Amino acid sequence: MAIAPAPPLLSASSLRHAYGARQVLDGLSFSIDRGDVFGFLGPNGAGKTTTFHVLTGLLTAQQGTFRLEGRPVRAGDRTLRSRLGVVFQAGSLDLKLTARENLVLGAALYRVARAQARRRAEQLLDFAELSDRADEPVERYSGGMRRRLELARALIHGPSILVLDEPTAGLDEASFQRAWRRLDALRREEGLTVLVTTHRPEEAERCGRLLILHGGRAAAEGTVEELRRRVAGDVIDLELAEGRSPELSRAALAARFGGDVRLSGRTLHLERTRGHEWIPRIVEALPAGALQSVSLRRPSLADVFLQVTGRPLAGGEAPERPLPRTLSPRKELGMLLRR
Amino acid sequence: MRRDEGCEPSPLAADLTVATVLWRRDVIRFLRQPSRLLGALGQPILFWAIIGSGMAATFRMPGASVGYLQYFFPGVVLMVIVFASIFATVSVIEDRHAGFLLPVLVAPGSRAALVVGRCLGAATLALLQAALFLLLAPAAGFPLRAIDLPLLLSALALGAFSLAALGFAVAWWLDNLQAFHAIQMTLLLPLWVVSGAMFPPSSRLPAFAAVLRCDPLSYAVGTVRIALYGGRLPPGLSAAVPAGAGASLAVLGGFTALTLTAAIVACRRRA
Numbered sequence: 001m002a003i004a005p006a007p008p009l010l011s012a013s014s015l016r017h018a019y020g021a022r023q024v025l026d027g028l029s030f031s032i033d034r035g036d037v038f039g040f041l042g043p044n045g046a047g048k049t050t051t052f053h054v055l056t057g058l059l060t061a062q063q064g065t066f067r068l069e070g071r072p073v074r075a076g077d078r079t080l081r082s083r084l085g086v087v088f089q090a091g092s093l094d095l096k097l098t099a100r101e102n103l104v105l106g107a108a109l110y111r112v113a114r115a116q117a118r119r120r121a122e123q124l125l126d127f128a129e130l131s132d133r134a135d136e137p138v139e140r141y142s143g144g145m146r147r148r149l150e151l152a153r154a155l156i157h158g159p160s161i162l163v164l165d166e167p168t169a170g171l172d173e174a175s176f177q178r179a180w181r182r183l184d185a186l187r188r189e190e191g192l193t194v195l196v197t198t199h200r201p202e203e204a205e206r207c208g209r210l211l212i213l214h215g216g217r218a219a220a221e222g223t224v225e226e227l228r229r230r231v232a233g234d235v236i237d238l239e240l241a242e243g244r245s246p247e248l249s250r251a252a253l254a255a256r257f258g259g260d261v262r263l264s265g266r267t268l269h270l271e272r273t274r275g276h277e278w279i280p281r282i283v284e285a286l287p288a289g290a291l292q293s294v295s296l297r298r299p300s301l302a303d304v305f306l307q308v309t310g311r312p313l314a315g316g317e318a319p320e321r322p323l324p325r326t327l328s329p330r331k332e333l334g335m336l337l338r339r
Numbered sequence: 340m341r342r343d344e345g346c347e348p349s350p351l352a353a354d355l356t357v358a359t360v361l362w363r364r365d366v367i368r369f370l371r372q373p374s375r376l377l378g379a380l381g382q383p384i385l386f387w388a389i390i391g392s393g394m395a396a397t398f399r400m401p402g403a404s405v406g407y408l409q410y411f412f413p414g415v416v417l418m419v420i421v422f423a424s425i426f427a428t429v430s431v432i433e434d435r436h437a438g439f440l441l442p443v444l445v446a447p448g449s450r451a452a453l454v455v456g457r458c459l460g461a462a463t464l465a466l467l468q469a470a471l472f473l474l475l476a477p478a479a480g481f482p483l484r485a486i487d488l489p490l491l492l493s494a495l496a497l498g499a500f501s502l503a504a505l506g507f508a509v510a511w512w513l514d515n516l517q518a519f520h521a522i523q524m525t526l527l528l529p530l531w532v533v534s535g536a537m538f539p540p541s542s543r544l545p546a547f548a549a550v551l552r553c554d555p556l557s558y559a560v561g562t563v564r565i566a567l568y569g570g571r572l573p574p575g576l577s578a579a580v581p582a583g584a585g586a587s588l589a590v591l592g593g594f595t596a597l598t599l600t601a602a603i604v605a606c607r608r609r610a
Contacts, residue, residue: 056445078350078447086445092438096368108360109446111353153442 007070009034009193010080010161015064017050017216024050025061026216032161032209037187037194039207041301043313047216048197052165055195056086082110085159087150089166095139099130099149102138103156110157117156124152127182144175151182155190162186163195168203180206201301201313210301214309224301231299231307234275236282238268239292249290256285264312266292269303350449357448358456365427365460369467379423379468384475387415390537400539405576412479413564414536417556419469420499421531425523427461428506432516450606454507458599461503462496469495476567485569490584494562497591501555502527504598511605534560539579551581555594558587 011031017024024047032038042048053059057076066073066080073080093102100121107117125131128148138146154162167183168176184206186192196207204210205224212220212227220227240246246263253268254261257278262269272278275296283294305313369375391408398407434440443453473491477483513519533550534557540548551557561580565572570584582590 058441058444078353081445082353082447084445086442088438088441090438092441094364094368094439095437096371097364101367105360105364106442109357109443109448111356111447 006034007067008032009036009069011067012055013065013067015051015054015061017054017059017061017063024216025054025064028064028213028217030211030218030221032193032195034160034193035187035191037183037196037206037208039204039210040195040197040213041199041201041204041207041210041305041313042197042213043199043311046213048199048213049165050216051213052163052197055163056084057081082157083160085154085157085162087154087162087164087167089169091146091150093138093146093149093153096137098135098137099125099141100134102149103153106153107156112157120156120158124155127155128152144171147171147179148182151179155186158190159192161193161195165197166199167196168198168200176202199313201305204301212305212308214305214311220304220308227301227304227308228299231303232271233273233299234271235297235299235303236270236272236275236278237293237295237297238270238282238286239294240266240268241290241292244290249286253282253285257282260307262306264306264314269306271299271303271307353447354449354452354455357443357446357452358459361443361453361456362460362463365430365457366463369464376468379419380471382422383415383419383472386418387411387475387479391415398538400575400579405573406480409480410539410579411537412476412481413560413567414531414534416469416472416495416563417498417534417536417560418531419472420465420495420502420559421527421556423465423468424461424499424502424506425527427457427464427503428510428519428523429516431457431507431510432514432519435510435514451603454504454599454602454606457507458500458503458602461506462499465499465503466492466495469499481567487566487570490570490588491563491566493588494559494566494591497588497595498556498559501591501595501598504595504602508598508602508605511602511609530554530556533557535564535579535581536560539576542578554581555590557581558590558594562587562591 008031011029013029015025015028026047028047028051030038040048040051050059054061054064054075057080060075064075066075066077068077068080068083094105097105103121103124104114104117107120108114112120122131125134128145128151130145130149130152133141133145138149141149151167154164162183164183168179171179180203183194187194196203198204207224209223210221210227211218220230238249240249246266246268250261250263250268253270257270260271270278270282279294279296283291302313305311387408391411394411395407398410400410440453444450476486509519509522513522533547534554535551536556540551542548558581561582562584564576564580565584565587568576572580581587
């Protein structure tokens with residue numbers, strides 16, 4: 001007797017939302033299995049933040065449906081909300097309270113019994129490496145300590161789905177690696193399903209499944225490897241010297257070698273199998289001094305993004321919507337800096 | 340560490356929890372800042388003593404032998420409530436900017452519970468501060484034993500809660516401290532001044548009496564005045580209050596319902 005496959009843990013279909021005339025979510029559908037690390041990759045303006053707000057119930061999408069373990073649920077449904085642990089990009093702690101008080105307060109919002117909340121807070125303080133300063137007001141904490149406490153607070157009620165909005169934005173490389181080691185350990189030990197929005201290709205690489213968000217809909221979806229295979233072979237990056245017209249050089253190369261030649265900033269990208277054999281021919285085809293540098297590498301998710309959407313991931317797209325009032329000025333500043 | 344995933348919190352229980360958590364947070368934060376307690380008590384005392392004694396020489400209550408310090412006292416009690424509600428409103432704006440309300444919004448409680456929790460917290464702090472100031476009532480000529488406590492508490496509680504809800508609605512709608520200060524200067528303080536807190540309406544100025552009857556704060560000041568006299572105003576003072584105790588409480592109840600609805604609607608509209 002065949003056993004019906006388990007329904008996905010969480011799925012959404014045809015989410016649509018507009019701010020005025022601007023369609024921010026335009027028929028977005030996705031489906032997330034238990035235990036996945038699922039990433040929404042896209043630049044600012046692709047609909048990531050709106051997706052995050054709709055998922056967490058901060059915003060009700062104008063159209064679309066959610067299913068939790070196969071059962072239809074309203075967006076922002078209480079059952080759904082009680083299963084989520086949410087980490088915001090900007091700080092959301094009470095700075096006047098201690099770390100322990102923040103955790104216990106967070107637990108109370110989810111009706112965790114007091115004794116259990118204290119036990120769980122103890123474990124999570126240990127996990128976040130904050131045990132020795134647990135009874136200090138959070139305003140004395142460093143940025144890194146606050147981020148660890150934010151993560152701990154999102155876990156205090158034992159959620160089954162952890163949702164993180166740009167979790168490593170603004171972190172240096174070492175902190176980035178540490179943060180992801182922590183997330184991976186959590187996923188393994190607690191069987192958590194993790195949802196991440198990000199604009200960083202190196203962060204997207206850490207996801208099991210990835211959805212490339214472009215113009216409010218899924219431009220592509222798959223595992224990192226599946227998506228990488230969309231870019232054939234190697235990527236040759238040609239950084240043009242000053243004074244060269246990128247458009248003309250692109251046209252010249254496309255006419256000579258055929259195929260796709262993509263441009264981002266002053267760098268041309270060619271995807272070729274056995275890329276090393278192409279480099280001498282390409283260099284010879286261009287006038288002397290036309291190139292600043294040439295490099296060969298495996299395709300990254302930024303290449304995949306460029307290939308799928310025709311736009312660079314780190315590009316300057318319009319912001320997707322007016323910022324909701326709840327966001328802090330810090331987040332707005334962060335978005336401006338990244339743009 | 341996982342909780343039972345099948346267990347769904349009942350909506351009412353979740354809402355009660357959210358309201359309680361927010362209320363408790365407000366109280367903890369207040370008690371942790373002794374300077375706030377000091378300011379909350381010191382300012383009205385100074386206000387009452389300085390303005391009260393300054394006006395005492397010129398103030399004549401028509402048809403009643405009431406000194407100005409006594410006349411002004413219920414007004415200052417309401418001032419304590421008004422200032423506490425202003426402070427609570429500012430803290431809502433600050434909390435939104437600091438992101439503190441986000442985790443509350445994504446937790447399973449409803450937005451109405453968030454509003455009620457914040458307003459209960461603000462009202463509790465207001466009542467606490469008013470209670471401290473009321474210990475001075477004997478100095479104003481109101482023996483503590485003679486005070487109609489249930490009436491006093493009802494008037495102050497309704498006044499504090501409704502002003503907190505009004506503040507919440509304004510804070511959520513504005514989300515801008517400068518704009519809020521402007522509103523407070525052009526709306527809240529004038530409402531307090533014309534509420535009969537500082538001077539009674541006079542028969543020579545019928546317009547003032549009309550304004551007094553439209554000002555919800557005057558019903559709070561009036562009821563506090565009646566309660567401080569033990570439920571019965573001395574002769575000549577009845578012109579200073581817009582209505583009797585029962586009618587005033589009814590007006591305050593209506594005002595509370597209105598402001599609470601406005602706050603909940605504002606909070607539901609926008610994250």
